[in-house]
Amino acid sequence: MDTGHNIVRVSEVTRTFRLGAQMVQALKGVDLSIQSGEYLSIMGPSGSGKSTLFNMIGGLDKPSSGKVYIDEVDIAQLDAYELAWLRNRKIGYIFQTFNLIQVMTALENVTLPMIFAGMSNDESVEKGLELLGLVGLRERHAHKPNELSGGQQQRVAIARSLANTPAIILADEPTGNLDLTTGEEIIALLKHLSSERGVTVISATHDHKMLAVSDRVVWIRDGRIDKIESRDQLNISVGTISSKDA
Amino acid sequence: MARGKADSAFFDTGGKKISRQVVLPFRKSLEISIKSIRVRFFRSMITVIGLILAVAFLGFVLAGAEVASGLLHSGDPELRSVLIKSGYDLPAEPPQDGDGRVLPESVGTGAKERWIVILSLLVCTVGIVNAQLMAVTERFREIGTMKCLGALDSFVLRLFLLEAGMQGLAGAIIGAVFGAVAALLAGLFRFGAAALVWLPTGGVALAVGVAVVVGFVLSLVGVVYPAVVAARMRPVEAMRVQE
Numbered sequence: 046m047d048t049g050h051n052i053v054r055v056s057e058v059t060r061t062f063r064l065g066a067q068m069v070q071a072l073k074g075v076d077l078s079i080q081s082g083e084y085l086s087i088m089g090p091s092g093s094g095k096s097t098l099f100n101m102i103g104g105l106d107k108p109s110s111g112k113v114y115i116d117e118v119d120i121a122q123l124d125a126y127e128l129a130w131l132r133n134r135k136i137g138y139i140f141q142t143f144n145l146i147q148v149m150t151a152l153e154n155v156t157l158p159m160i161f162a163g164m165s166n167d168e169s170v171e172k173g174l175e176l177l178g179l180v181g182l183r184e185r186h187a188h189k190p191n192e193l194s195g196g197q198q199q200r201v202a203i204a205r206s207l208a209n210t211p212a213i214i215l216a217d218e219p220t221g222n223l224d225l226t227t228g229e230e231i232i233a234l235l236k237h238l239s240s241e242r243g244v245t246v247i248s249a250t251h252d253h254k255m256l257a258v259s260d261r262v263v264w265i266r267d268g269r270i271d272k273i274e275s276r277d278q279l280n281i282s283v284g285t286i287s288s289k290d291a
Numbered sequence: 292m293a294r295g296k297a298d299s300a301f302f303d304t305g306g307k308k309i310s311r312q313v314v315l316p317f318r319k320s321l322e323i324s325i326k327s328i329r330v331r332f333f334r335s336m337i338t339v340i341g342l343i344l345a346v347a348f349l350g351f352v353l354a355g356a357e358v359a360s361g362l363l364h365s366g367d368p369e370l371r372s373v374l375i376k377s378g379y380d381l382p383a384e385p386p387q388d389g390d391g392r393v394l395p396e397s398v399g400t401g402a403k404e405r406w407i408v409i410l411s412l413l414v415c416t417v418g419i420v421n422a423q424l425m426a427v428t429e430r431f432r433e434i435g436t437m438k439c440l441g442a443l444d445s446f447v448l449r450l451f452l453l454e455a456g457m458q459g460l461a462g463a464i465i466g467a468v469f470g471a472v473a474a475l476l477a478g479l480f481r482f483g484a485a486a487l488v489w490l491p492t493g494g495v496a497l498a499v500g501v502a503v504v505v506g507f508v509l510s511l512v513g514v515v516y517p518a519v520v521a522a523r524m525r526p527v528e529a530m531r532v533q534e
Contacts, residue, residue, distance in 0.1 A: 100527050105439070105525070105527040106525075106527045126443065129313045129441045130441065132439055132441045138440075142432075144435075144439075146433050148326050148433075157440055158440040161315060161446075
């Protein structure tokens with residue numbers, strides 16, 4: 046997959062939720078194209094519709110109107126098997142709350158998607174250990190999630206998201222539950238994966254540390270795209286943000 | 292600009308049917324369910340104890356009826372009077388037809404007893420449904436995560452059915468054996484050694500078997516609804532931050 050073609054395209058997407066008797070429009074018509082190999086951050090305050098957009102892109106939620114295309118295929122057309130296949134092989138998910146399966150060891154967590162993909166036990170164990178090595182946790186493969194620190198759990202989750210060499214990694218607030226240094230480590234790891242492996246990384250965040258590594262940043266405000274900035278435009282605004290903070 | 296999935300290299304599955312591309316081998320699902328039970332052993336135990344008690348009651352009643360019918364079919368009038376004294380509804384003399392031949396008779400479980408057993412089994416099933424629904428709620432993040440990793444509804448359904456099936460079988464066997472042993476001991480206590488001498492072993496084995504099957508089936512029936520709830524859960528649930 047050469048860079049430059051649209052791996053994800055969102056077209057006029059709206060999403061309305063029912064909150065009691067009230068209808069709340071979380072997304073009010075969003076158009077967005079994401080190129081293959083890109084490191085894209087979706088920024089916005091909580092309640093901006095950021096997570097909703099993110100879930101749409103990941104095929105986890107369906108738009109009320111409009112279309113989401115992955116590699117120019119409308120995901121509304123996919124049946125349950127195809128969606129499962131897409132989630133299993135093509136998209137790697139990273140969550141704010143890590144979402145490791147508590148009853149399984151680090152290695153078992155990483156190998157689970159490979160088992161779903163029909164890989165043999167030996168093969169998946171070998172690849173699982175390799176991926177844990179990549180995130181620096183090979184020696185801790187036999188530990189359960191509750192025996193690992195937050196940063197370590199998130200690294201296991203990153204290893205798991207890479208299990209079936211996905212084309213897209215979706216990270217929802219990956220640094221949201223981590224301290225500053227650990228958060229920076231995780232961001233560096235994601236950036237490394239994106240530049241080394243050519244994986245498209247799409248991350249919803251309100252962590253400004255993410256900005257420095259992003260190729261583009263999409264700012265969401267009140268259910269619409271406020272602005273899209275590429276990296277060169279970004280340096281200026283990062284400056285203003287930090288000067289504002291100071 | 293949009294195209295069908297057939298033209299997309301992205302959706303290329305190497306010519307294989309996509310429905311065969313996401314799998315969970317049976318051995319692996321068994322492994323996962325055993326692990327889940329082991330980790331939540333205490334919780335599983337409490338769920339199972341309800342089943343054990345209900346099945347033990349069923350086993351006790353069925354096996355007790357076998358003990359009584361063994362005594363009745365011994366043809367010993369003394370044992371017959373002991374049975375009548377301990378509350379079995381029998382005529383003082385065995386019924387005979389016009390030619391003086393003894394007619395076959397049986398001591399079954401009383402209607403009241405049957406109703407209590409049925410009620411206890413019903414209550415037990417409701418208990419299982421309740422416990423399993425709680426298990427689903429407790430595990431919705433785990434289920435959602437599995438779905439994000441590509442699990443099909445059927446995987447989730449299978450995991451829950453396997454877990455409940457194993458718990459149910461273990462509970463039903465323990466309960467049935469426990470109930471039958473209790474019935475034999477009670478028989479021994481009430482009727483003395485004669486209870487064991489005239490015991491129809493085949494009948495008792497059948498009673499245990501029936502109790503095991505009933506317990507197993509009930510635990511599966513109890514899990515169907517919770518398992519369907521779990522299987523239908525949308526993966527987006529896993530993304531929700533729990534407060």
